[in-house]
Amino acid sequence: MPDTAKPFEIARARTLPALKAELAALRAGGATIGFVPTMGALHDGHLALVRHARSLCDKVVVSIFVNPLQFAPTEDLDRYPRDEAGDIARLQGVGCDLVYLPTVDVLYPKNFVSRIEMAGPALGLETDFRPQFFSGVATVVSKLFNQVRPDVAVFGEKDFQQLAVVRAMVRDFDMGIEIVGMPTVREADGLALSSRNAYLSPEERAIAPKLHQALEAIRDGRMTIDTAKIELQAAGFGQVDYIALRDADTLGEITPETKSRRLLAALWLGKTRLIDNLAV
Numbered sequence: 001m002p003d004t005a006k007p008f009e010i011a012r013a014r015t016l017p018a019l020k021a022e023l024a025a026l027r028a029g030g031a032t033i034g035f036v037p038t039m040g041a042l043h044d045g046h047l048a049l050v051r052h053a054r055s056l057c058d059k060v061v062v063s064i065f066v067n068p069l070q071f072a073p074t075e076d077l078d079r080y081p082r083d084e085a086g087d088i089a090r091l092q093g094v095g096c097d098l099v100y101l102p103t104v105d106v107l108y109p110k111n112f113v114s115r116i117e118m119a120g121p122a123l124g125l126e127t128d129f130r131p132q133f134f135s136g137v138a139t140v141v142s143k144l145f146n147q148v149r150p151d152v153a154v155f156g157e158k159d160f161q162q163l164a165v166v167r168a169m170v171r172d173f174d175m176g177i178e179i180v181g182m183p184t185v186r187e188a189d190g191l192a193l194s195s196r197n198a199y200l201s202p203e204e205r206a207i208a209p210k211l212h213q214a215l216e217a218i219r220d221g222r223m224t225i226d227t228a229k230i231e232l233q234a235a236g237f238g239q240v241d242y243i244a245l246r247d248a249d250t251l252g253e254i255t256p257e258t259k260s261r262r263l264l265a266a267l268w269l270g271k272t273r274l275i276d277n278l279a280v
């Protein structure tokens with residue numbers, strides 16, 4: 001029977017000393033470590049990252065931490081879905097060896113004063129609407145990387161700009177961690193799985209897949225970006241933060257050097273902000 005199919009108690013660590021002790025045990029015999037950072041409320045998209053990490057590495061660490069640094073005061077930090085027991089149950093049997101569950105004061109003690117500021121792929125798109133976001137993400141990811149010291153870290157293409165920012169940070173700071181991107185896991189109707197989908201009312205949930213359909217229509221040349229914005233709003237979406245075609249590597253504007261293109265979108269459906277993207 002493969003190791004991942006056995007029911008076993010996943011180790012948990014809530015403090016840095018506990019994490020270090022568990023990691024030392026995992027690393028015994030030279031095992032490689034894969035890492036999947038998350039904010040919890042785990043769904044099949046997260047679990048696909050864990051399974052993939054396990055296919056690349058001997059052991060897998062998953063962190064669950066809702067990172068206050070990446071939320072603006074007006075955003076959903078307080079109501080972000082949290083379900084630790086359910087998350088740990090979902091991690092059974094997918095190849096996770098250790099769950100790291102730090103509290104806010106473990107990651108940001110009172111004397112914590114540092115921030116990582118990113119330019120390049122962090123400029124524009126999300127940053128135009130969430131100026132604090134990538135500084136918060138880069139700071140927490142670099143801190144988690146330093147604590148876990150993985151060989152490989154797996155991120156979802158669902159957050160395509162974030163994946164580009166993490167790749168740039170790892171390259172710029174010579175972190176020596178292999179960053180692996182995984183395709184977006186979707187519902188049967190095309191809606192990208194997201195912890196925030198739990199906020200959607202039944203009526204909003206019925207409208208939500210139109211975002212993916214519109215991105216496909218733009219990709220296939222059946223619709224312009226401007227028409228898609230109008231049609232999505234007519235279907236019930238609210239403010240369109242952006243729908244933009246960008247260079248997939250730099251996330252800047254398309255240039256003659258552009259090798260591949262990515263269509264990225266963020267828009268509101270009621271009180272929920274949805275993001276999605278597609279290769280073009």
Ligand code: AMP
Binds near residue numbers: 186
């Ligand atoms: P989050 O918990 O939302 O911070 O996401 C943790 C990781 O899971 C990030 O690398 C996300 O890009 C990834 N992820 C979230 N949703 C999906 C999805 N539907 N498919 C693949 N990866 C995802």
